[in-house]
Amino acid sequence: MSPSKYIFTETQYAQELERLQAIEQVFDPTSHQRLQSTGIKAHWRCLEVGAGAGSITQWMAGKVEESGKVVAVDLDTRFVAHLESSQVDVLQGDIQHLPLEDQSFDLVHARYVLIHIPDFETVLSRVLDLVKPGGWIVLEEPDFAAARAIAGENAACQAVNNVNQAILQMFTARGMDYGLGAKLPALLQPYDLQTFSVEVDTHLSNGGSGLATMMKMSTMQLAEKYIETGAATQADIDNYGRFAEDKQAWAIYYATVGVIAHKKAA
Ligand SMILES: C[S@@+](CC[C@H](N)C(=O)[O-])C[C@H]1O[C@@H](n2cnc3c(N)ncnc32)[C@H](O)[C@@H]1O
Numbered sequence: 001m002s003p004s005k006y007i008f009t010e011t012q013y014a015q016e017l018e019r020l021q022a023i024e025q026v027f028d029p030t031s032h033q034r035l036q037s038t039g040i041k042a043h044w045r046c047l048e049v050g051a052g053a054g055s056i057t058q059w060m061a062g063k064v065e066e067s068g069k070v071v072a073v074d075l076d077t078r079f080v081a082h083l084e085s086s087q088v089d090v091l092q093g094d095i096q097h098l099p100l101e102d103q104s105f106d107l108v109h110a111r112y113v114l115i116h117i118p119d120f121e122t123v124l125s126r127v128l129d130l131v132k133p134g135g136w137i138v139l140e141e142p143d144f145a146a147a148r149a150i151a152g153e154n155a156a157c158q159a160v161n162n163v164n165q166a167i168l169q170m171f172t173a174r175g176m177d178y179g180l181g182a183k184l185p186a187l188l189q190p191y192d193l194q195t196f197s198v199e200v201d202t203h204l205s206n207g208g209s210g211l212a213t214m215m216k217m218s219t220m221q222l223a224e225k226y227i228e229t230g231a232a233t234q235a236d237i238d239n240y241g242r243f244a245e246d247k248q249a250w251a252i253y254y255a256t257v258g259v260i261a262h263k264k265a266a
Contacts, residue, residue: 005174006075006116008221015221017079020053022214023112027256028055030201031111031140034258038136040064044106047130048072049095050113054080060109061087071105073098096123104132111140118175121187128191133266139188142254143181144168146202152249159232159239160251163219166226166236173229181257188261196261205253207246215253216244 008016035056040046042065048057051072057080060070070088072080077092084090091098095110096117108127114120124139131137147164149157171178185198205211219226223237232240243249 009076013078015217017053019214019217019221020079021055022210022217024053024055026203026210026214027111027140028059030256030258031056031109031138032059034138034140034199034260035060035063035107035109037260038107038138038262040107043067045069045104046071047100047103047105047108047127049108049110049127050074050116051077051080051090052111054083056109056111057083057088060107061085071100071103073100095127100130103130104135105130106132106135107138108136109138109140112142114139115141115171115176115178115180120177120180124187128263131263133263135263137261137263138258139184139261140256140258141181141184142256143179143200144171144254145179145182146252146255148252149243150204150250150252152207152243152246152251156239156243156246156249159236160243162232162236163226163240166229166232169229169231170222170225181255184257184259188259191261192264194262194264196259199258199260200255201258202252202255204250207244207249211253212244212251216241219244 040063044064046060046064048070051057051074057070057072066087072088073091073095075094077090080090108131114123117123144167149160168178188196203211219237219240226232
């Protein structure tokens with residue numbers, strides 16, 4: 001297996017769709033606010049990188065109306081292929097290699113995508129090149145370094161922390177940075193952007209919440225990879241699952257760093 005292969009590639013269709021839709025349910029409202037703050041409107045051309053289950057692509061399509069265009073890119077377009085229309089282009093492929101140089105966009109958005117790409121700096125530079133002068137880029141990436149169990153049974157808290165350690169080791173072994181979100185501002189600073197603002201969302205979540213449930217799904221899907229690191233056992237995975245269902249158990253599962261950047265006009 002190539003070290004950079006997308007970690008959820010081998011998961012089952014229904015499980016992966018459920019996980020992606022759980023991400024959308026928790027995070028779309030904040031993403032909508034960030035995207036809305038760019039002034040997205042009719043006629044705009046937008047690029048959604050790593051479109052997942054497609055809710056942001058659909059939302060953008062509503063904003064740009066019939067006169068605009070949304071290009072939705074993903075390694076795996078099985079959940080968004082049905083969105084293809086005169087207004088939405090669905091492109092299957094790797095954002096690192098898809099030929100997009102003849103295109104330019106008023107707005108580029110990616111949520112939880114760069115973290116999966118070891119060479120995220122090249123991709124960042126590439127997507128910034130695709131933004132028109134005066135256009136916008138909105139990036140939202142996780143910082144798993146913020147993750148920790150806060151309250152719950154001792155053994156379950158330890159299991160959650162072991163799984164967090166396994167997440168760190170799995171990302172590192174694959175050449176990926178599990179704290180990428182927190183580095184976004186520093187990565188964007190050298191670019192000559194007109195403005196950029198930074199937001200950090202740290203959800204303190206209890207068992208049964210949307211975020212805990214989504215992270216339980218991820219953990220069950222990636223259990224084998226976590227156990228392979230040696231940092232977590234099957235018992236830790238089982239305890240993580242119980243912790244994520246226990247209303248008395250609290251954790252920060254990760255933080256999300258959102259950056260809204262405006263490119264200088266020509
Ligand atoms: C965690 S999911 C997030 C989906 C969506 N952005 C969201 O937040 O709801 C990551 C998505 O990025 C896609 N992806 C990962 N690496 C990619 C790459 N190199 N090029 C294009 N898409 C990629 C995956 O297939 C997956 O759909």
